[in-house]
Amino acid sequence: MIIQKTENSKLPTFDPNNFSFGDTFIDHMIICEYENGKWGDVKLVPYGPLPFTPAMMGVNYGQACFEGMKAYKDENDDIFLFRPEKNFERINKSAKRLAIPEIPREAFIDGLNALVDIDREWIPKGEGMSLYIRPVVFATEEVLKARVSNKYMFAIVATPAKSYYSAPVSVKISDYYSRSANGGVGFAKAAGNYAASFYPTQLAIDEGYDQVIWTDDATHEYFEESGTMNVFVRINDTIYTPKTSEKILDGVTRDSFLQLAERNGIDVVVGDVKVADVVAALKDGSLKEAWGVGTAVVTTRFEAIGYGDEKFALPTLADEDSFAFILKKALVDIQTNHAEDPFGWRVKVDKKY
Template sequence: MIIHKSTNPRISSFDPENFSFGNTFIDHMIICEFEDGKWGDVQLVPYGQLPFSPAMMGVNYGQACFEGMKAYKDKDGKVFLFRPEKNFARINKSASRLAMPEVTEEMFLEGLKALVDIDRNWIPQGEGMSLYIRPLIFATEEALKARIANKYMFAIVATPAKSYYTEPVSVKISDFYSRAANGGVGSAKAAGNYAASFYPTKLAMEEGYDQIIWTDDSTHEFFEESGTMNVFVRINDKIYTPPTSEKILDGITRDSFIALANKRGIEMKIEPISVKAVVEAQKNGTLKEVWGVGTAVVTSVFQALGYKGEKLMLPILTLEDSFALTLQKDLVDIQTNNAEDPFGWRVLVEKNILETV
């Protein structure tokens, strides 16, 4: 690894009580370039601008994917990653689907640990606090040719994070727009998936909703995802979540919720969720909770579902009564080292890694 430490670090001006998530960046980043059929040296460099052309193929043809993950600092100042091997596997799955070169485990994990270690002072402590980390791969070749690019960049950047949604939200069940289609790239974290979701979400927000529950593209009769999250439904005391597919992202938070529900002995059904069944459950009082899960938000509880012009209200439950909030607490306690980790999900980031690189 080639290391260029910042000569003008900004950490002294960082206020962990007052910062903007997604716009505040740590002092360093990881970059690595692919050319002539191979990856070059991984570089840890000061965070900053990179020179690219408007003819860059990633901008013109959309060869770009990313991951979302977090680092946490416990009460003793120890720093942990959460299931990074899953993010490594998934970014390569996305890269493969977009005809981009896969990264090596050493590039991904060692680069990640080195970055988190050198900028560990940027990780805020406290409830809901973390460092949000964004690994990404994108085509950099300068060419206006609709083909697979020959040059790419792998990068990792990071921003301090706090609680995403603090209040229950209202979501609209989509009966027209879809997030993904059969044979498409819904199971990849392709940048274009998110761009395509912005317009339908804008329309939903104009109707007074915060997000969308995406439904299947062919019939709009089954739940798929919610916004940028996987979706869970509780009817009576059973939890349902759709199975992953080429249209539904294999969420790491989703997988963790399933494991934690099973550990608690909560009945968990991984099967298609019909819109009709959810609406009927709301009408007869058996629909207890609907929520979304994802890296940034962890858990977003829904207070209302919009469907065909009607707003269907949901009960707002306390921690003692809510499966969503109980499983969220179980997960966050493991992530932040406030509970035992029976699954081996936490990965300690040792101090001074760069001295041994």
């Protein structure tokens, strides 16, 4: 790995008590370029712009996918990643579907560790604080031809993060738009998946909602995801969540919630979640709570769910009665080294550089 440290750190200007998520970037980034049928050297370089043109194939034909993950700092200033192998596996699953060459372990895992190690002082410490990490790969060949690119860049950038969607949100069940279809790329973290979701989400916002619950493209009778999150509903004392498929992202947080629910003795049903069943449970009061899970948010509880012209308020549960809260706390305690990790999910980043 080639290491080129910045001579002008921005860290002295960073206020961990006053920053916005997503637009404050740490001093360095990882880059690795693919050309002539192979990946080149992995480089850690100062964060900054790169020389591309509007004719870059990733911009024109959408060959781009990414991951989202976090690093955490505990009270002893030790740094931990959370299940990085899952993200490594998934970015290559996404890349394969988009005809992008497989990302080497040296670039993803070794690059990730080097970046977090060298910029460890950027990781804010405290409740809800973390470093949000974005590995991304995109086509860079400069040619306007609708085909597989011959050049790519893999990069890792990162931004300090604090609590996201701290307040409950209201969501609208989609009865027309879908985020994915059979045979498509719904299971991949393809950049285009997110672009296609923005317009329907804006329509929901215009109606007074915060997000969309996506339903299947064929009938709109089944839940799939909520916004950019996997979705869970609790009817009485059982949790229901859609099974993963070629249309639904296999979320790392989702998988962690399922294992934690089992460990906590909470009944979970993974399978088809019917819109009609959820609406009936909303009407008869048996739907106790619903929430989304994902890396950025961890958990976002829903305060209301809309369907058609109706909007249903959900019960307001005390934290100790909320499965969403119980599972989130169990997960965050593992991530931040406040609890034992019986699953082996937490990976310490050693000081090396």
